[in-house]
Amino acid sequence: MSSFHEVVQKQESVILSGWLSEVATTTRRADLMSDSQFKQQATELLRLFTEASQTSGHVSSEAFSGARDFLKDLARSRMNDGYTAAETAMFVLSLKQPVANALRDAYKNDPARLVDEIWTAGTVLDKLAMLTVDAAIEFREQVITRQQEEMLELSTPVVKLWDGILALPLIGTLDSARTQVVMESLLSTIVETNSRVAIIDITGVPTVDTLVAQHLIKTITAARLMGADCYLSGIRPAIAQTIVHLGIDLADITTKAKLSDAFALALTRLGKTVVSLKSIKTGRQEKAVDNFAQTKDT
Amino acid sequence: MDRIPILKVGDCLLVTIQVDMHDRLAMTLQEDLTNQIARHASKGVLIDISSLEIVDSFIGRMLANIASMSRVLDAQTVLTGMQPAVAITLVELGMTLPGIRTALNVERGLELLREHIEQQQGSVDLDEDDAAEV
Numbered sequence: 001m002s003s004f005h006e007v008v009q010k011q012e013s014v015i016l017s018g019w020l021s022e023v024a025t026t027t028r029r030a031d032l033m034s035d036s037q038f039k040q041q042a043t044e045l046l047r048l049f050t051e052a053s054q055t056s057g058h059v060s061s062e063a064f065s066g067a068r069d070f071l072k073d074l075a076r077s078r079m080n081d082g083y084t085a086a087e088t089a090m091f092v093l094s095l096k097q098p099v100a101n102a103l104r105d106a107y108k109n110d111p112a113r114l115v116d117e118i119w120t121a122g123t124v125l126d127k128l129a130m131l132t133v134d135a136a137i138e139f140r141e142q143v144i145t146r147q148q149e150e151m152l153e154l155s156t157p158v159v160k161l162w163d164g165i166l167a168l169p170l171i172g173t174l175d176s177a178r179t180q181v182v183m184e185s186l187l188s189t190i191v192e193t194n195s196r197v198a199i200i201d202i203t204g205v206p207t208v209d210t211l212v213a214q215h216l217i218k219t220i221t222a223a224r225l226m227g228a229d230c231y232l233s234g235i236r237p238a239i240a241q242t243i244v245h246l247g248i249d250l251a252d253i254t255t256k257a258k259l260s261d262a263f264a265l266a267l268t269r270l271g272k273t274v275v276s277l278k279s280i281k282t283g284r285q286e287k288a289v290d291n292f293a294q295t296k297d298t
Numbered sequence: 299m300d301r302i303p304i305l306k307v308g309d310c311l312l313v314t315i316q317v318d319m320h321d322r323l324a325m326t327l328q329e330d331l332t333n334q335i336a337r338h339a340s341k342g343v344l345i346d347i348s349s350l351e352i353v354d355s356f357i358g359r360m361l362a363n364i365a366s367m368s369r370v371l372d373a374q375t376v377l378t379g380m381q382p383a384v385a386i387t388l389v390e391l392g393m394t395l396p397g398i399r400t401a402l403n404v405e406r407g408l409e410l411l412r413e414h415i416e417q418q419q420g421s422v423d424l425d426e427d428d429a430a431e432v
Contacts, residue, residue, distance in 0.1 A: 183386060184382060184386070187382030187385060187386065188382050190382075190402070191381075191382060191402075194402055194403070195402075196402065196406070218389045218390070221389050221394045222382070222385035222386050222388070222389045223385070224394075224400060225377075225380050225384075225385040225388055225389065225394070225395060225400055226380045226381075226382065226385045226400060226402065227377070227378060227379075227380065227400035227401035227402040227403075227406065227407070228402060
């Protein structure tokens with residue numbers, strides 16, 4: 001059992017002021033945190049550290065749980081405020097210097113003891129600093145996971161182009177997980193909207209390999225099984241070349257170069273067409289003229 | 299033993315599967331259906347599976363078989379109302395049912411069958427006209 005905690009406890013105010021001045025010269029970010037808030041955090045951490053090291057020298061032990069939780073929260077909130085993981089770790093590590101100073105004064109006459117105590121205190125502080133890095137990474141991981149989930153939902157919108165015509169503009173790389181979401185959302189929307197035609201547009205898909213093609217074919221086949229026609233559009237020339245080079249067979253699938261072509265085909269399939277207003281008007285006029293002629297005859 | 303009822307609607311036969319299909323039931327349906335097609339000389343068969351939520355490869359193959367058998371007996375099969383989950387399962391099982399026509403609902407399925415029957419009769423009429431001209 002080491003006794004550096006006694007020294008630390010005795011010299012607490014000295015260490016604290018030493019620490020604050022140490023941090024002020026190295027990693028202090030005045031733009032992100034006020035002095036009082038900073039001092040409060042430092043005092044709290046030093047208190048927890050002193051308390052814990054009275055009963056145990058191991059960071060993973062029960063005694064340090066308070067300090068651990070405090071550091072995790074600290075790392076998290078600092079991450080939110082815009083600190084880097086290194087800055088937070090440095091904040092903890094910069095405590096080493098004032099502690100070492102205090103120990104040096106206490107064990108002036110016993111060099112061997114001095115080295116031991118500095119070493120023990122140093123190890124504990126190193127581990128505490130690593131904790132903050134771990135917490136910061138964990139926090140980042142959580143953010144990444146959440147964003148991935150959000151992207152998955154964002155990136156698969158099924159839009160209704162016309163009564164009975166759906167379009168699914170795909171953007172980004174397709175993998176198995178995403179294709180599953182795409183497939184499910186497309187098929188359920190087909191049922192909901194009672195659509196007879198669905199167009200999958202892959203203009204935004206950067207690469208098509210055999211796996212992606214396989215996924216697309218599966219989706220299209222599933223839509224066909226449900227009784228909806230499914231067209232593939234937005235195939236860029238480079239992708240057309242890749243598909244042929246890879247030997248992917250898209251013979252059973254209706255493919256179009258552009259979404260507009262596929263939409264035109266879908267309209268035809270539903271027995272509809274787009275005409276210009278002008279032609280309708282002239283048509284009406286002719287009809288009116290005919291009617292007029294007829295009434296005149298009678 | 300329970301059976302799946304087969305309804306005759308004009309030229310077509312209507313089958314709605316509303317219970318979970320087990321293998322014996324599927325075999326019975328296959329047998330009954332072929333008998334009915336032969337007896338009524340039906341031109342179309344509509345199978346509605348909108349209540350079917352679980353399929354396996356056996357049911358998938360049975361559906362494909364029914365379609366093939368009907369075709370031999372000169373009847374077009376239309377499968378209607380397949381659930382998304384069922385469609386995904388069948389595709390994952392590698393059963394794409396190439397010979398079967400599909401429709402979203404019974405209404406649209408009957409429309410398809412009617413079109414098909416009219417087309418067939420139309421072509422027959424044309425043939426007769428040609429023969430008369432000669």
